[in-house]
Amino acid sequence: MGVISSKLGNLGIVTTTLDEAVNWGRTGAMWPLLFGLACCAIEYMSTQASNYDLSRFGMELNRASPRQADLLIVAGRVSRKMAPVIRQLYDQMAAPKWVISMGDCASCSGVYNNYALVQGVDEIIPVDVYVAGCPPRPEQLIHGILALHEKVRGEHIKEWAS
Amino acid sequence: MVLQTPEKTGEVYKWEGSVEELKGLVTERAITGETMLLNMGPHHPSTHGVLRLLLELDGEEIVSCLPDVGYLHTGIEKNMEHKTYEKCVTLTDRMDYLAPMSNNLAFCLAVEKLVDLDVPERASIIRVICMELTRLNSHLVWLGTHALDMGAMSVFLYCFREREIILEMFEMLSGQRMMSSYIRPGGVWRDIPPEFLPALEKFLDYMPAKIDDYEKLLTNNPLWIDRTQGIGIIEPDVAMAWGVSGPSLRGSGVSWDIRKAMPYSGYEQYDFNVPVGEHGDVYDRFYVRILEMRESVNILNQAVKRLTPAGPFRSDNRKFVPPPRRELGQSMEAVIHHFKLWTEGFSAPDEEVFVAIESPRGELGCYLHGTGGNKPRRVHFKTPSFMHIAALPVMSKNHLIADLVGIIGSVDIVLGDCDR
Numbered sequence: 001m002g003v004i005s006s007k008l009g010n011l012g013i014v015t016t017t018l019d020e021a022v023n024w025g026r027t028g029a030m031w032p033l034l035f036g037l038a039c040c041a042i043e044y045m046s047t048q049a050s051n052y053d054l055s056r057f058g059m060e061l062n063r064a065s066p067r068q069a070d071l072l073i074v075a076g077r078v079s080r081k082m083a084p085v086i087r088q089l090y091d092q093m094a095a096p097k098w099v100i101s102m103g104d105c106a107s108c109s110g111v112y113n114n115y116a117l118v119q120g121v122d123e124i125i126p127v128d129v130y131v132a133g134c135p136p137r138p139e140q141l142i143h144g145i146l147a148l149h150e151k152v153r154g155e156h157i158k159e160w161a162s
Numbered sequence: 163m164v165l166q167t168p169e170k171t172g173e174v175y176k177w178e179g180s181v182e183e184l185k186g187l188v189t190e191r192a193i194t195g196e197t198m199l200l201n202m203g204p205h206h207p208s209t210h211g212v213l214r215l216l217l218e219l220d221g222e223e224i225v226s227c228l229p230d231v232g233y234l235h236t237g238i239e240k241n242m243e244h245k246t247y248e249k250c251v252t253l254t255d256r257m258d259y260l261a262p263m264s265n266n267l268a269f270c271l272a273v274e275k276l277v278d279l280d281v282p283e284r285a286s287i288i289r290v291i292c293m294e295l296t297r298l299n300s301h302l303v304w305l306g307t308h309a310l311d312m313g314a315m316s317v318f319l320y321c322f323r324e325r326e327i328i329l330e331m332f333e334m335l336s337g338q339r340m341m342s343s344y345i346r347p348g349g350v351w352r353d354i355p356p357e358f359l360p361a362l363e364k365f366l367d368y369m370p371a372k373i374d375d376y377e378k379l380l381t382n383n384p385l386w387i388d389r390t391q392g393i394g395i396i397e398p399d400v401a402m403a404w405g406v407s408g409p410s411l412r413g414s415g416v417s418w419d420i421r422k423a424m425p426y427s428g429y430e431q432y433d434f435n436v437p438v439g440e441h442g443d444v445y446d447r448f449y450v451r452i453l454e455m456r457e458s459v460n461i462l463n464q465a466v467k468r469l470t471p472a473g474p475f476r477s478d479n480r481k482f483v484p485p486p487r488r489e490l491g492q493s494m495e496a497v498i499h500h501f502k503l504w505t506e507g508f509s510a511p512d513e514e515v516f517v518a519i520e521s522p523r524g525e526l527g528c529y530l531h532g533t534g535g536n537k538p539r540r541v542h543f544k545t546p547s548f549m550h551i552a553a554l555p556v557m558s559k560n561h562l563i564a565d566l567v568g569i570i571g572s573v574d575i576v577l578g579d580c581d582r
Contacts, residue, residue: 034207038234038578039259039340041211042303046329049306049322064207079581082212082233085204111253116237135340 022157026070026096027149033069034062035089037076040103040135044075047138057145066092071148072125073141077105078118090125098152100144101127104134188218188226197225204233208311208567211577213551215566222562227555231548234581242541246507247273247347250541255341257543258579260300263292263332264521266345268543271426272517272530273347276510279482284473285349286427291362291465292335292345293427293519294458298369299328300522300574301455305376308448308571312389317379324372327365334358348483349476354469362466369459377452390445394557394569397442404556405549408524409450410573414442420520431468434461444565444572451574482508507536523547523574547579 036044048054048062063069066089078086090099101121104110107130109119121127128151131144184192184199191197203214212233218225238257242250254265267289274281281289306321329339334355336342344351380386396406398414411418419436421429437453439446477483480499489496510532518527524546531540550573557573558566 035205037212038236039256042259043340045303045307046322046326049326050319051323051326062207077234077236079233079235081235082204085212085233089205111256112236112238112241114237114241116235116240137339 019156020153023153023155027152029058029061030070030098030145030148030152031061031063031068032059032071032073033066033089033093034064035072035075037074037078037082038105040075040106043135043138044073044102044141047141052138052142054142054145057142057149059145066090067094069093070096071098071100073100073102074106074121074125074127075102077109077112078121078124079116080118083118083124086121087124096155098128098148099125100129100131100141100148102131102141102144103136104132107132110134184228187228191220191225192218196220202563202566203230209570210307210575213570213575213577213580215554217563217566219563222564224558224561224563224566227558227566229551229554231551231577231580234577236578236582238582239541239543242538244537246536247510247538248503248507250538251346252341252343255343256578257582258521258523258526258545258547258576259340260303260576261296261522262341262343263296263345264519264526265543266343267293267427268517268519268521268526268528269530269541270345270347271519272515272528273510275515275517276513276530276532277347277482277508279348279479280477281349281427282474282477283428284469284471285475285477287465287469288350288354288475289345289427290429290432291462291469292350294462294465295328295331295362297458297522298455299325299332301451301458302328304451304522304571304574305448308568308574309380311567311571312386314379314386317376320372320375320379324369327361327368331358331361331365334361346476346483348479349474351476353472353475359466359469362462366459366462366466370456373452373455373459381449381452387445389565389568390448390572391443392441393444393561393565394572395441395443396553396557400556401442401553404553406524406553406573407546407549408520408522408574409454410447410524410546410550412437413439413447413450413572415440420518420525424518426517426519432461432464434464444568447572447574509534509536510538512539518544521546523576523579524550543582545579545582547575547577550575551580 054060101107106121109117129144129148131140133140192199198219200217200219202217203209204212214230216228238253242253251266254269255262257265302321302325306318309317332342333339334357336344396414398416401411401414415438417436417438422436434457437450439450484500484503485496512532512534514531516529518525527544529542530538533539557569
């Protein structure tokens, strides 16, 4: 990774592709939307708090406005009443944007197969990474975030620009 | 990757109805357009979940406040009608997700009352330990987020540091951090593991000093006092009329605690105080919870002393409680009981019971109606958060929007608890 080696002190000429440089930047500070639905939101708060410290990944800053957020973490069960709101929030986010479906309820509605819940948030918005668990441990969420970083590193800016 | 947006986006927040429909709910001035109607939530950083409030504002002053709940409605009560009593316990965890064990206990006490099942002494003590740890756990999240709403970031980080220790202990007990389902009809799932008590004792030595730290940050902090004292006052009789309970009611000076008034799980054998406030404002509700955390540590200390002798951790009534694993290899009867309980479940009579416990938020009641078969006919939970949201308009009248954030935090609502 050319960009990183230039940070190590050996300041020569660094060659890299634009894709790589942009994706490196995008994974460095992915600001999540300050948005929680249910139990998983509490584990998400734990992930951000002292012990798990999400700021290691440049993610300590939650934006309350979807206009300023890159990442939507759907943390919790999505009721039918809430579904249009989530779609609205997703539409309001500026591209490039990503979605992590945190927990069983958001991924497939978990233990509830009933009238009240949308059976997986992927029915209303596209999801990049699914994190299993009810609720997932903070380590699992961090694993999901790293998986998303991996995915972002493989993206091409052309695809977002079109 | 270009995403197709549906044609109807942008219409979600647009209110289809006319202001005329709100007649009787807002003042006449809103209908003439003199005051402003503002939507707060369901996506808002300070509504503690997905609460929506429709505010009528005169400048920045709240004239009326209409809460709109149901954004987290999960149909848990209906789902329970299709599950055996054992399986229902798993669903109760996910209602009030800051105090899963309280929900477990309310439901299990109701089942035990319905089928007339005794709980051994040791199980009751373990339950009390779980209850008080849950109370600490819930109050820590409340304190962290309440302070965060009011602009004090560091309290949040300290509270979550201590909370992780409690979650680790829950993990020792049940294998899960949050949704433990540890309390079961007839007792608890398994005996406490050997590493639990040393961890608990260490925590009890550690915790009082940390509560002192929180107090140092907030109790005498002039900024905190300015933002909280005299805000969101609710008179004791009004609070009771609106069904406010728990620390929020005690903040108004009413000494009503189910642990004292209608003791369950042997709470009558513990020596503890019920802290009450005086003015019924945001500060008093805050301080009552801080004192309650100290009382929880006190109760836990007593419970640890009582726990020492080993004994049965769940009822040995095989018709309701599965036999221990070691019996399965030796006893045919045990195999039959095990098979029956894990496939069909146990039957409960066609009667109705109501049990209330003191959850960290207030009075958590469970109404349970059996069918005579293995599944309940109706389960209903009387949850404190629902009552507290109903009382929000009373507390927030004539306050500023910035104060409303503090008032919402001070009644400690959890939307999962409210909407279920």
